[in-house]
Amino acid sequence: MAYIKRTLEESIKKISEDYSCLLLIGPRQVGKTTMLEHLMDGTNRQKVSLDDAENRRLAKTDPALFLEMHPAPVLIDEVQYAPELFAYIKIAADNGAAPGAYWLTGSQAFQLMELAQESLAGRTAIIHMSALSQSEMYGDGTTSPLLFSTEGLKRRGEHLSNCKPIDMYERIWNGGMPGHRSGRYKDRDVFYSSYIQTYINHDVSDMIPGVDKLLFADFIRAAACRVGQMLNTHDIAGDVGVSDDTAKRWLRILEKSEVIFYLRPYSNNLLKRTVKTPKMYFFDTGLVAYLTKYSSPEILMNGAINGAILENYTVAEIRKTWSNIAKESLIHYYRDKDTNEIDMVIEVDGQLHPLEIKKSTNPGAELASAFKVLDKGSVPRGSGAILCLRDELSAVDRSTFILPIWMI
Numbered sequence: 215m216a217y218i219k220r221t222l223e224e225s226i227k228k229i230s231e232d233y234s235c236l237l238l239i240g241p242r243q244v245g246k247t248t249m250l251e252h253l254m255d256g257t258n259r260q261k262v263s264l265d266d267a268e269n270r271r272l273a274k275t276d277p278a279l280f281l282e283m284h285p286a287p288v289l290i291d292e293v294q295y296a297p298e299l300f301a302y303i304k305i306a307a308d309n310g311a312a313p314g315a316y317w318l319t320g321s322q323a324f325q326l327m328e329l330a331q332e333s334l335a336g337r338t339a340i341i342h343m344s345a346l347s348q349s350e351m352y353g354d355g356t357t358s359p360l361l362f363s364t365e366g367l368k369r370r371g372e373h374l375s376n377c378k379p380i381d382m383y384e385r386i387w388n389g390g391m392p393g394h395r396s397g398r399y400k401d402r403d404v405f406y407s408s409y410i411q412t413y414i415n416h417d418v419s420d421m422i423p424g425v426d427k428l429l430f431a432d433f434i435r436a437a438a439c440r441v442g443q444m445l446n447t448h449d450i451a452g453d454v455g456v457s458d459d460t461a462k463r464w465l466r467i468l469e470k471s472e473v474i475f476y477l478r479p480y481s482n483n484l485l486k487r488t489v490k491t492p493k494m495y496f497f498d499t500g501l502v503a504y505l506t507k508y509s510s511p512e513i514l515m516n517g518a519i520n521g522a523i524l525e526n527y528t529v530a531e532i533r534k535t536w537s538n539i540a541k542e543s544l545i546h547y548y549r550d551k552d553t554n555e556i557d558m559v560i561e562v563d564g565q566l567h568p569l570e571i572k573k574s575t576n577p578g579a580e581l582a583s584a585f586k587v588l589d590k591g592s593v594p595r596g597s598g599a600i601l602c603l604r605d606e607l608s609a610v611d612r613s614t615f616i617l618p619i620w621m622i
Contacts, residue, residue, distance in 0.1 A: 218350055218396055220249045221357050222343060225540035227253070230314035233339040234307045237293075237330050240343035241472040241497050242321040242413055245392040247291050249343070250317055254289060259317070263291040270295050277302045286315035294320040300333035307337040321417060322471055339540075344472075345390035345498045347534040348622065349374060352385070359535050359543070360560070360622070362567050362597035362615070367607055370621045377620050379575065379603040383515040386527045387508065389500015406504035410434065417471050422463075429454060433464050437474065437494065438505035442522035442529075444491045444549070445476070472497055477529065480546035480559045480566075482591045487551040499527045524619070525557060525571045528601055531622045532558070532569075554587045565596030571619075577602045579610045 226249070230236055238246045251261065262284045264270045273280040273296035281302055284290070293299060303316055318338075320326045330338050349357045353374040361367065377385070388395065388402065391409070399405040414427050422430075436453040440446070451461035468474045476492035496502045502523055508514040514523065529545070536543035544561040548554070548568070558569040568585040570577075577600045588595045599615040601622070608616040 216396055217248070217252060218245075218346060218392060219355055220245065220343075221347065221350060221355050221538040222341070222540065223249060223253060225538075226250070226341065229339045229341065229540065230317075232313060233337070234311040234313055235303055235316040235318065235334055235338035236314070237318045237320070237326060237334075237338050237340045238343055239320055239326050239340065239472075241345070242417060243391060243393055243409060244343055244345050244497075246319045246321075246343050247289075248392065250289050250319065254287075254317075257287070259287040259289060260284060261289040261291060264295040265292050274298050281306065286311060287317075288315070289317040289319070291319050292321070293318040294322040294326050297325075297329050300329050304333050304337060307334065322421070325470065341540050342472075342537045344530070344534055344537055346392055346395055347390065347538055348385060348531055348620070349535075349538075351390065351395060352377070352620075357535050357538050359539075359541070359562070360532065360567070362562075362599070364609075364615075367615060367617060367621065371607060374621055376605055376618075378605070379573075380511060380515060382524075382527075382603060382619060383520075384511040386499045386523055387503045387511040387514050389498045389503070391498060391500060394500070402500070403504065406501055409501070410505075413471070413473070418467060421467050421470070429456070430464065433461070434468070434473070435505045437465070437468065438496060438502045439519070441495055441502055441519070442525040443493060444489070445494045473501075475533075477545060477547045477558070480548045480561075482593060484591050485550070485587075489549045489551065493547055495526045495529050497530060499523055499530070502526060521573050524573050524603075528571045528619050528622065529558060531619075532560070535622065548584075548588065550587070554584045556584050556588070559588070561593065562596075564593065566591070566593050567596050568598035569601055570599075571601045574602045575604050577604070577616060579614075582610055582614045585614070 240246055262269055264273055277298045330340055356373040393399045394402055394405045414430055418425055418430055433454045436450045447461045448458050451458050474494055474496055476494055478492050479489050481488040503514055508517055546559045548556040548559050556568045557571045560567045566588050570581045581600050585598050597613050599617040601617050601619050604616055604618050
C-alpha cells in the first residue's frame with residue numbers, strides 16, 4: 215500500500231508550532247490518523263486510540279490518570295468517545311504544555327467543535343480534513359484557492375493532470391477515499407459497502423441509540439439521489455417512509471458527521487428575492503456513485519445524475535482548495551424567485567466570483583448570462599468562470615473564463 219502525501223501536512227506542522235492542542239476533524243476514513251502517524255514517524259510522540267474499550271473506559275472514568283499514562287506529545291485517536299478529556303487537556307495547556315503536545319482526531323465534527331470551543335477556546339486549532347483531492351491524486355499535491363486571473367489559472371494547470379471527459383467520470387466514480395485509492399482495498403464496491411456499515415454501526419448508532427440501521431441506510435441512498443439539488447426534506451422522507459421530523463434529524467446527523475454538506479444561498483440587503491433553501495452535496499462522489507448503483511464510469515457519465523454528480527465533484531474539489539491549506543471559504547449558490555440561478559458564488563477579497571458548472575466540452579457564452587444579477591448587490595462582482603469538461607483554459611471575455619474542471 216502506497217502512502218499518498220497530503221497537502222494538509224505542511225499546515226499541520228506550522229500550526230503545531232503555535233498551539234499546544236490541535237484537533238483534526240472530518241468524515242470517517244478520510245486519512246486523518248494515517249496522515250498524523252506519518253508525521254509522527256521518527257519522533258517520540260505516541261498514539262492511543264479510544265476505539266479500544268479499555269482505553270476508552272480509563273479516559274472516561276479517570277481522564278487525569280489517562281493523560282498520566284499517555285503523556286505528551288501524544289496522538290489521541292477518536293477523541294469523541296471521551297469528551298471528559300477536554301477539561302484536563304485545558305488544564306495542561308494552561309499549565310504551559312508545549313506546542314504540539316496534543317494531537318486529537320475524531321469523526322463527529324460538530325460535537326467535537328462544540329466541545330473544543332467550550333473547553334479549549336483559544337487553546338486549540340481546529341482543522342478540517344476531507345477525502346483526497348484531485349491535486350493529491352492526479353497532480354503534484356500543490357494547491358491554492360482559485361485566483362481569478364489569467365496567470366493564476368494558467369499556473370494551476372502546471373501542477374495538475376489533464377483528462378478527457380470519460381476520465382473525469384472515472385475520477386468521480388472512484389471517489390477520493392484513501393483506503394481505496396491507495397490500493398489497500400482494491401474492490402471499490404466492497405470498500406464502500408463496509409464504509410456504510412461501519413459508519414452506521416459506530417457513528418450513527420452512537421448518536422441515535424436504537425436506530426433502525428437498514429432504514430437509515432435507505433435514507434442515505436435517498437439523499438444521494440438528490441445531490442446538487444435544493445434540499446427537499448419532505449421528498450426524502452417520503453421515499454423512505456419516515457416523518458419529516460425524523461428526516462430532519464437524520465439529515466443533521468449526516469451533516470454533523472460531514473457525510474453531507476450544504477451550500478447556503480447567497481443574499482444581501484439589496485437582493486430581496488433570493489430563496490432561502492440550501493443545496494445538498496456529499497463529501498465524496500465515489501460514495502454517491504456506489505449508493506445510486508452506477509456500476510461503471512461509462513454508465514454514470516450517461517446516467518440520470520451525470521450533471522448533478524459532476525456539480526457535486528466540482529463543488530467539493532473547490533472547497534478542498536481552501537481546507538487543504540487550513541483556511542475557511544465563503545462559498546454559496548444563487549437563486550432568486552425569478553429563476554435566475556448561479557451554481558456557485560465565491561466571496562474573496564471583497565468581490566463575488568460567480569461560477570457555472572456544465573457537462574460540456576464547448577459551453578456557450580449564454581451560460582454566464584445570470585452572472586450580471588449580482589451587480590444589483592452591494593458587493594462588487596469580480597471575474598467568473600464556466601467550469602466544464604473542456605481540455606484547456608479559454609475565455610468568453612475578460613471577466614468570464616472557461617475553466618476545465620481538471621484544473622481546479
